[in-house]
Each structure stands twice: as C-alpha cells, then as structure tokens.
Amino acid sequence: MVKDESKLLNVLKVLAGITITVVIILFIIAYQIGVEGLDKSNRSTIISGLLSMIGGTIGAFGAYFIAKWQMTVLLERQDEKDRKKIAWEININKKQEALQILNNKIGDFQKIKEEFAKCNSYIINYLEVHEDNNEHIIYPDELFDEYLEDAVKCVGSIRDFEKAYQIIFSYKSFFKEEFIEVIEKFKKNYKQIAIELANYIQLANFNEGEYPIEEFKVTWLEDRGKMNVIVVSIQIELENQANTLNLELFEIVNNG
Structure with a gap:
C-alpha cells in the first residue's frame, strides 16, 4: 500500500511539472503572437485557455500536496504500527x-x-x-x-x-x-x-x-x-x- 501511494505521488509530481511547462510555453507563444494585437474574441479565447491551464496547474499542485499529506500520514501510522509491533x-x-x-x-x-x-x-x-x-x-x-x-x-x-x-x-x-x-x-x-x-x-x-x-x-x-x-x-x-x-x-x- 505504501509503494502504491509513493507511485501516485511521483505521477502527480510529473503531471504538475508538465502542466507548469505547458503553461509557460503557451504564455510565451501568446505573448509572441501579441495578445493585444488580436481581436477581442481571439484574445478572450487565448486568455480563457491560459486561465484554464493555470487552473489545471493549481489543481495538479493541489492533488500533489493532498497526496503528499496522505502519504505522510500513512507513513506515520505505519511507523507507529511498526514500533508497536517491535x-x-x-x-x-x-x-x-x-x-x-x-x-x-x-x-x-x-x-x-x-x-x-x-x-x-x-x-x-x-x-x-x-x-x-x-x-x-x-x-x-x-x-x-x-x-x-x-x-x-x-x-x-x-x-x-x-x-x-x-x-x-x-x-x-x-x-x-x-x-x-x-x-x-x-x-x-x-x-x-x-x-x-x-x-x-x-x-x-x-x-x-x-x-x-x-x-x-x-x-x-x-x-x-x-x-x-x-x-x-x-x-x-x-x-x-x-x-x-x-x-x-x-x-x-x-x-x-
């Protein structure tokens, strides 16, 4: 069970990293295209996409920290169980x-x-x-x-x-x-x-x-x-x- 939680934690770390990278890349692309030079509808679409990505990033980080907290609690309980057994x-x-x-x-x-x-x-x-x-x-x-x-x-x-x-x-x-x-x-x-x-x-x-x-x-x-x-x-x-x-x-x- 501890190993499965550890794998989940690692996967979430990778996903969070990928999400951040994608957001940064899109932000750079959007800047190079020139968001201000676009018409209102295109500008809203790009900004909406960026906000969605940022929201996804926050969600990924949230999931990561929740999983990390769960992992910490699990390990503490496991340590306490091991100590009691010993x-x-x-x-x-x-x-x-x-x-x-x-x-x-x-x-x-x-x-x-x-x-x-x-x-x-x-x-x-x-x-x-x-x-x-x-x-x-x-x-x-x-x-x-x-x-x-x-x-x-x-x-x-x-x-x-x-x-x-x-x-x-x-x-x-x-x-x-x-x-x-x-x-x-x-x-x-x-x-x-x-x-x-x-x-x-x-x-x-x-x-x-x-x-x-x-x-x-x-x-x-x-x-x-x-x-x-x-x-x-x-x-x-x-x-x-x-x-x-x-x-x-x-x-x-x-x-x-």
Missing part, C-alpha cells in the same frame, strides 16, 4: 527469557531439596542406629564430623540460590507492578529463610555437649517439620511465579 515482540521475548530463568531456578531449588533431604536422611539413619541402645549424642564431635560435608554443600547451595535469583530483577521493566511486588517480597523473605535453613542444617540450635538421644531426636524432629514446610512453600512460590508469567504470555499472544 515493542510487542520484545515484550514477549523478554517474558519468555524471564520464564526460562524461573524454570531454571525451580530446577535449581529441586536440587537443593534433594541435598536437604540427604542431610535429613543422615540424621534419621544415625538416630535409628543408636536410639535402641538409649545412647547419648556428643555434639558436635560424634555426629557432625561425618555430616559436615553434605551440610556445607547444602548450605552453600541455599546461599547461592539467593544470589542467582537476582537475575530475574533485570527484567523488571517488562513485568506488571503486581508481579514485581511478588518477586520483591519473595527476595526479602528468602533472606531470612536462607538463614533459618542454614542454621537448621548446621544444627545451630544445639549447643556443644552431650545429649540423651531421645532429647536430641525430639528437638531435631520438631525443627525438621518446620523446615520441611518452609522448603515446600518456596517450591510452590517459585512455581506460582512461573505460572503467572506463563499466563501473562498467553494473554499477550492471544490479544495480539
């Missing part, structure tokens, strides 16, 4: 990137859950082996030395996740305000959660010393129950964030 595509691409990052973070946290479960399993196995004999636990020497490697790895993963999650904030300009509030709240809460999980895994709630195994077990199981709820809630929150972004993408694509 902005629409960028918005989709960035949301897709953010969604992929969130899905990756969900996968990363799943690995943390596995490390967390491994740490719990170690304590459970230890308690099962020793509780029948009503033994005492000397903490941290007896238990913690063997447990330390897995505990350190899990705590490191929990802290690394907090840093890795920050990348989602580089896409803030493409998020709705409600979603920004969600991820900012999650970030704030996770700082405290990371501390609580690290303390639990490192058995920080226990002071150094000797514990009857049943006392140690009751305290640890109580802490484990709280931490399991926290871990599951983080997983659910991450999945909800991904679902929200996925829904936004669906709406944008369908609304075009």
Whole structure:
C-alpha cells in the first residue's frame, strides 16, 4: 500500500511539472503572437485557455500536496504500527527469557531439596542406629564430623540460590507492578529463610555437649517439620511465579 501511494505521488509530481511547462510555453507563444494585437474574441479565447491551464496547474499542485499529506500520514501510522509491533515482540521475548530463568531456578531449588533431604536422611539413619541402645549424642564431635560435608554443600547451595535469583530483577521493566511486588517480597523473605535453613542444617540450635538421644531426636524432629514446610512453600512460590508469567504470555499472544 505504501509503494502504491509513493507511485501516485511521483505521477502527480510529473503531471504538475508538465502542466507548469505547458503553461509557460503557451504564455510565451501568446505573448509572441501579441495578445493585444488580436481581436477581442481571439484574445478572450487565448486568455480563457491560459486561465484554464493555470487552473489545471493549481489543481495538479493541489492533488500533489493532498497526496503528499496522505502519504505522510500513512507513513506515520505505519511507523507507529511498526514500533508497536517491535515493542510487542520484545515484550514477549523478554517474558519468555524471564520464564526460562524461573524454570531454571525451580530446577535449581529441586536440587537443593534433594541435598536437604540427604542431610535429613543422615540424621534419621544415625538416630535409628543408636536410639535402641538409649545412647547419648556428643555434639558436635560424634555426629557432625561425618555430616559436615553434605551440610556445607547444602548450605552453600541455599546461599547461592539467593544470589542467582537476582537475575530475574533485570527484567523488571517488562513485568506488571503486581508481579514485581511478588518477586520483591519473595527476595526479602528468602533472606531470612536462607538463614533459618542454614542454621537448621548446621544444627545451630544445639549447643556443644552431650545429649540423651531421645532429647536430641525430639528437638531435631520438631525443627525438621518446620523446615520441611518452609522448603515446600518456596517450591510452590517459585512455581506460582512461573505460572503467572506463563499466563501473562498467553494473554499477550492471544490479544495480539
């Protein structure tokens, strides 16, 4: 459509130029013939012809400027349409990137859950082996030395996740305000959660010393129950964030 308008504009330019040229030539011819030397009827005919040509010239110029104005408006609308399309595509691409990052973070946290479960399993196995004999636990020497490697790895993963999650904030300009509030709240809460999980895994709630195994077990199981709820809630929150972004993408694509 733009090309057709451009061709029309060029044709009108040529017609206007030809018309002006013809008018000038006729004017010169009329002058050379000597309009004043002609009789009244011939003079009127020539003048009428010149006026018609001038009128045609004005009409040609009018058509040219109208076509030019139409062309300018069309191009502006086309530019605006192109800009909107580009902005629409960028918005989709960035949301897709953010969604992929969130899905990756969900996968990363799943690995943390596995490390967390491994740490719990170690304590459970230890308690099962020793509780029948009503033994005492000397903490941290007896238990913690063997447990330390897995505990350190899990705590490191929990802290690394907090840093890795920050990348989602580089896409803030493409998020709705409600979603920004969600991820900012999650970030704030996770700082405290990371501390609580690290303390639990490192058995920080226990002071150094000797514990009857049943006392140690009751305290640890109580802490484990709280931490399991926290871990599951983080997983659910991450999945909800991904679902929200996925829904936004669906709406944008369908609304075009």
